[in-house]
Amino acid sequence: MNQNKLFRLTRIRLALYYAIVMGLILSIFAFGFYRAVFHAHVVALDSEIESVAGTLHDSIELKLQSPGRLEPLAHQLFPNIDKCGTGATNCIQQQPDSKRHLLGIVTKSSYYIRFFDTSGKLIATAGYHPEGLPDVFNQKTWQFLKDSKGKDYHQITLALHTQNYQDWGYMQVGRSLQEFNHYLDSVKLVSVLGLLIAMVMIASASWWLSGLAMQPIYQSYRQIQQFTADVAHELRTPLAATGATVESALLMSQIDEEETRDILQTIQRQNQRLTTLVVDLLMLARLDKQAQKLQRENCCLNDIVSDLVEEFEAMAAAAGVKLTSLIQVEQPVDIMGNSDQLYRLFSNLIVNAIQYTPTGREVTVLLERNDYNAIIKVQDTGIGIPKHELTQIFHRFYRVSSDRSRSTGGSGLGLAIVQAIVHSHHGSIDVQSELGKGSTFTIKLPFNARPINSVHSISIWKMLYKSSRK
Template sequence: MNQNKLFRLTRIRLALYYAIVMGLILSISAFGFYRAVFHAHVVALDSEIESVGGTLHDSIELKLQSPGDLKPLAHQLFPNLDNCGIQATNCIQKHPHSKRHLLGIVTKTSYYIRFFDISGKLVANAGYYPKGLPDVFDPKIWQFLKDSKGKDYHQITLALHTQNYQDWGYMQVGRSLQEFNHYLDSVKLILVLGLLVAMGMIAGASWWLSALAMQPIYQSYRQIQQFTADAAHELRTPLAATGATVESALLMSQLDEEEARDILQTIQRQNQRLTTLVVDLLMLARMDRQAQKLQYEICCVTDIVSDLIEEFEAIATAAGIKLTSLIQVNQPLNIIGNSDQLYRLFSNLIVNAIQYTPRGGEVTVFLDRNDYNAVIKVQDTGIGIPKHELTRIFDRFYRVSSDRSRNTGGSGLGLAIVQAIVLAHQGNLNVQSELGKGSTFTVQLPLDVTPLKSDRFTRPLLRIWYRRRGT
């Protein structure tokens, strides 16, 4: 229960961290996008105002005769021009529906024009001049202004000169930012709504992804739990048998020599079982850490297989099973590896085949080669393995049939050791099985390609190369 709570809290934390990180990334991206859109529109707006102001400036300067005076040609350009006079403080358009200037630039409702003399006093305005706009002259080229209603405007200030190059004053061309602000508000709204929707999707995705991330951890934890339980069970069985034997011996008042020998033999068997189990566990642990320093050498697979066939022939005969070998090559097959581990590899496969083959069956060991590998097959006519179990038979302590393994005395580590040794030798392991008809385990190991008459320098270099491949 505590473990489930821990995994659930860990999943929540992972989902929360993922959502926070993705939320920050999306927020920064949205802000960056908004700033990019804002900057692009400001640049476009400045370019537009500058173009309008420049066109008006060039057209008006050609017709100005005296400083601070727009007469008489200004009315030809701006029929609705309001001459405010030197003392005026509030200028209003006189002819809002009359014909616009000849250039047709300020016909847009978003533009206005203001004229200031050299002293900075407002002389006149034209276009759609907003009410409440500050009349105080500011010499800055670019300005952002607000009218009495709080609406935003953006304007440019340009210096004017007369026909004889005297300073006339200044002209300010401004534009309403209402459309611009409305567009930016729409962009903000879309980004905020999109961010909220994205955060909702991220929350769901983070919960799902956290489950995927936790799944291998949870499976690993369950495997550790199962491994611990199986190891404890395997250790408990011989310990319990040894303890029971010792207790029964202690209850006897006297022990004759034959009874004492039987008790010692029982204890020896259980001790051997414990020793084998511990050695297997230590071997797997070392191979997992890749800390075991193996002595690689040239090993003749043909000799190893022949020795094992001879060694296990008596055991197979006692079990009523025919054990044979079929060597399909004419010359010995050599590989670079560790002879002790290779003996363990093939002996595990042969013993496994003998144990799970009924009396009267056959176990055949095939030895062949392809272009680059030695190929060893251990084929039996045993009970076979169900297809859904094939992917798990190499797991530690896993048994296809617990009762069957108990009868044979297996601990469930044999095939796990086989797989570890094959991987340590850069080989390949494959299994084919049909329930009720038998199984075939195929091992492929890289051949030693060193020429038989190589000099004494070439072979050590090849061994170093194989060692590096093994690490």
């Protein structure tokens, strides 16, 4: 329960971190998108206002004669122009006719025009003039303004001159930002709603992805648990047998020489079983360290296969199994590898084949080659392996037939060691099996073209292996 809670909390943290990071990224993207839209529309709005103001400016400036005085011709250009008195409050505000034009530009109650003399006094207005717009003159070219109702406007200020190049005053052309703000509000709303929907989708995706990310970790944890339980079970069996033997010996009042020898032989067998298990575990641990480089030398596979077949002929004969070798190459097959590990690799396969082959049948070891690899096949005519178990036979402590494997003293590490050795030599292993007809293990080991002059350690390994089996 504690482990499940830990994994659940870890998954929640992963999903939360992913959602927060993606939320920040999307928020930055949404803000950048909004700013880009805002900037693009401001530029377009400025260009529109500047175009309208430039057209009006060029049209009216050619007709101005006296500074601060609108000529009668201005009334023809601006049919809805309103002259203002001394103060801004005397300026008469009229609603424009949407069908009337200012130099071909439809007002539509969105544009206003204001004229100021050189002293900054408001002279006249035209078009749509907002209520409560500040009448105090500001000479800045571009301005954002608000009227008494809080509505936004954007205006440009241009200087006017008379026909003889005297300063006449100023003209301000402004536009209502109501449509512009409505559009930006729509963009904001869409962005916020889109962000919320995206966050919901991200939360769901992050929970799913965190579950996928946790699967290898959870599987590794389960494998560690299973490995620990299997090791404990394998160690407990010989320890329990040794303890029971010693305990029964202590209960005996007298022990003769023959009984003593039997007890010592039992303890020796269990001790050998423990030693073999520890050696196998240490070998797997060393093979798992990818950073640890193998001590490689020139290994002749012809010699290794011939020596192992000769070594296990007695074991095969005792089991009623015929063990033969078939070397289908004329020249020696040499590879760069570790002879100790190669001996262990093929001996594990041969021992397994003998143990799982019924009396009267045959085990064959074949050696051949192609242009790139040395190929070794260990074929038996034994009980075979079910198809659904072929992918699991290389797992540590896994047994296809538990009862028989127990009786032969196996720990379930043999094929795991085989696979680890093959991988350490950059090779591959393949299994083909059929129930009741036998199995074939095919190993491909790549050649190394670089020659190396070194002495085999095969004979030394054989001596050690024979002594360990006595």
